[in-house]
Structures are given as structure tokens and as C-alpha cells.
Amino acid sequence: MAALAAVGSAVFPAQRLQVVSNRRSTAPFFPSVQLRAVATTKRFQLLACSAKQDTIERVCEIVKNQLAVEEGKIVSGESKFVDLGADSLDTVEIVMGLEEAFGITVDESSAQEIKTVEDAANLIDDLVKQKGA
Template identity: 60%
Template sequence: MASVTGSSFAISSLSSSFNPNKAYLKTSSLSIKGISIPSLRLKPVTRRFSISCAAKPETVDKVCEIVKKQLALPSGSAVNGESEFAALGADSLDTVEIVMGLEEAFGITVEEDNAHTIKTVKDAADLIEGLVTKKC
């Protein structure tokens, strides 16, 4: 609690005892020159924490080449990790063919649920890294 002469301002501590992903400012009150604002309850603040393992550059490069081949893109086409399949002109059938090409090239099997999450070259490379690691 903090206070100032003639005015007071109090804030309770942050608490994250029940859920480490959410911090709650429990209560606060403010009083200035006799005008009092009652305690306030504030909504939880969600903190995000994520860990990601980037795919190896050679994996990303190989995925780029497979995508270019499957979509019959000119050799000079700019395809990188951030390239989205849809932006490259791929429809759902093209995406299925890309996944099949990746499975063949890397000797993996991509489950249907995982295939639906692939939107970019990086998504595909990260998934491949995970599956190859799991396979070994």
C-alpha cells in the first residue's frame, strides 16, 4: 500500500498463485481530497510464453524447392520461410500435393490434423523437423 499526504492510493499485489499464465491485480482504491473511489476489481491479464524451435535452414530450403516444384513456379520465384501457400497460388489440392511431396522427400508421414495447420513454408519445415526428430 502506498499513501501520499492529503491523498491516498492503494494497490494490492499482483497474484498468480492459481494459474501461472494469468496475473490478477486484486484490488485498488483511490482517495483524493475526500473524494473516494471504491475498490476496483480488474480483469485478469494473460501473459503469453512460448518456446519454438526453428527448423534448420537446409530443411527450409528443401521445403522451398518442393513447393516451387509442386506449384510449377518459375525458378526465379521468391519463396522463403514466411511464404504462405495461398499467396503463392496454392489451393487445397495443391497443399495436399505439397504435403505428399514432403512426406516422400523426408520419409515421414504427416497426420491429417497436422496437415491442416500448415499455412507457410516455415510451418511445414517446423512440422518436418518435429516428425524427423520423433522418428529418430
Template identity: 60%
Template sequence: MATNSITGASFSMRSLRHHFNPTLAKPEETTTEKVCKIVRKQLALPDDSNLTGESKFASLGADSLDTVEIVMGLEEEFGIAVEEDSAQRITTVQEAADLIDEILKKQSP
């Protein structure tokens, strides 16, 4: 058992392993999951609403202003800029996620 000379606290490696379990660590969210979260927020949809990559913004009740706000939320979340012509072509969650991944890939050195 190791003792910390400053505080006098003692611990064992066994107790540290017991408290840290990497299998319980939360996995990184995918781009599609992040887009779904932003769409839910922008459209004030319930957290349990069933959104998938195939979900169409129009089917969710989004008008053109809502879509602009979704794109602005995506730009803020991912630290990107979406060109207006690209933004106008986004109609589904997956299209938004694919565009974000493409922009991020171009930004990577």
C-alpha cells in the same frame, strides 16, 4: 611421389590436395530450403522465385488440392507420414519445415 603398382599411375599428395578443396563442398540444404524446392515444383514456380519461411501457400496461388500435393511431396522427400490434422494446419513454408523437423526428431532413436 607414390606409384600405384597395378596401373603404374603416379600421384603426389600435393596434387590430391589441389583437386579436393573442402571449402568448395556444397553445404547440406536446410529443411526450409528443401520445402521451398518442393513447393516450387508442386506449384510450377520459377526456380528464381523468392520463397522464404514466411511464404504462405495461399499467397503463392495454392488451393487445398495443391496443399495436399505439397504435403505428399514432403512425405516422399523426407520419408515421413504427416497426420491429416497436422497437414491441414500448415499454411507457410516455415510451418511445414518445423513440422517435418518435429516428426524427424520423434523418429530419431
């Protein structure tokens, strides 16, 4: 049935499919199978709001340098500044470093909403788009 779901996803890329088995089938090894399409936009929402990978990587490097993160520690988009040891002053310094690196200006209310590397990268991508428009 997983194969049917995979094929269905290729055929109906904008929809998620549910595979439903009818247990009343007379042949136990070949149950009748129905594909039921369920509309979903979550896949597209994730693509629309996700920061570009290169932006995330640049933000990770800036955060690593600003916080002097030890060599083996992994910093990813999901990394929270607090978990990396940042206090409020460190966060302000990170934002200032990001402003300098990307040539943007982050207002105070937006800066206070940044909790993770990906939050920062999403904000940067938005500000860069606004600046270019």
C-alpha cells in the same frame, strides 16, 4: 547509449537490457546512465521452434516444383502457400511430396495446420526427431 546496450547484451546474453537516462544530471553531455536488466526468453523460444535452414530450403524447392513457381519469384520460410497460388488440392500434393522426400507421415490434422513453408519445415523437423527417437 546503443554501445552500452550492445556491451550489456554480450555481458548478460540471457537478458535484454534497457538503457535508462537520468535527465536530472548536472552535465548535459554526460547523463548518468543506468542499465536495467529485463529477463526475456523470447530469444531462446525462437531458436527452439525454428526449423533448420536446410529443411526450409528443401521445403522451398519442393514447393517451387510442386506449384511450378515462376523462376524469379522468391519462396522463403515466410511464404504462404495461398500467396504462391496453392489451393487445397495443391497443399495436399505438397504434403505428399514432403512425406516422400523426408520419409515421414503427416497426419491429417497436422497437415491442415500448415500455412507457410516454415510451418511445414517445423513440422518436418519434429516428425524426423520423433522418428529417430
